[in-house]
Amino acid sequence: MAAEFRMTPDTMMAMKDMLMRHVPHMHALGVEIIDAATAQAWLRVPYDEKLIGNIETGVIHGGVITTLLDNTCGMAVQLAMNEPTSIATLDLRIDYMKPATPGLALVAHAHCYKTTRNIAFVRGTAYHTDAEDPIAACVGTFMLGANRTVPSSVAAAKAALEATAKE
Numbered sequence: 001m002a003a004e005f006r007m008t009p010d011t012m013m014a015m016k017d018m019l020m021r022h023v024p025h026m027h028a029l030g031v032e033i034i035d036a037a038t039a040q041a042w043l044r045v046p047y048d049e050k051l052i053g054n055i056e057t058g059v060i061h062g063g064v065i066t067t068l069l070d071n072t073c074g075m076a077v078q079l080a081m082n083e084p085t086s087i088a089t090l091d092l093r094i095d096y097m098k099p100a101t102p103g104l105a106l107v108a109h110a111h112c113y114k115t116t117r118n119i120a121f122v123r124g125t126a127y128h129t130d131a132e133d134p135i136a137a138c139v140g141t142f143m144l145g146a147n148r149t150v151p152s153s154v155a156a157a158k159a160a161l162e163a164t165a166k167e
Contacts (some may be wrong), residue, residue: 026071029064039080039112043072046105058102065126066094069138072108073122077142080112088146094138104128118144
């Protein structure tokens with residue numbers, strides 16, 4: 001597992017850069033990084049009428065929740081690694097517990113609780129303001145070293161995390 005670190009503005013910018021360059025869809029959804037820690041990430045999607053799945057109810061589309069959870073889990077995996085590596089989602093099971101409330105932002109938290117040589121295991125939740133009252137919960141597995149290239153933005157984010165850990 002990676003060394004403990006504390007979030008700094010430089011670390012936050014490096015992580016945002018990594019997320020937005022590597023996954024442009026996250027930029028299109030307006031995803032924001034709330035916080036991060038070793039093997040954990042918190043992301044947020046502000047409510048936006050463009051993301052509504054049912055015009056009559058104003059509820060955000062389930063695909064937005066899926067995307068948010070998948071990327072939050074992926075970030076948690078990156079934060080669990082000792083060095084930058086490419087990853088790919090192998091399996092992501094999501095249990096939807098209730099519809100999102102119209103007008104409220106979505107928050108996701110994920111924790112990478114185990115890594116092996118080839119696989120990372122993650123749990124996550126999506127909620128509005130209370131993690132104990134989830135909209136959805138997920139468990140996922142990610143392949144480590146999914147291809148031989150590591151995006152330079154991942155390397156930059158990991159370098160910023162390492163610099164922060166040394167402070």
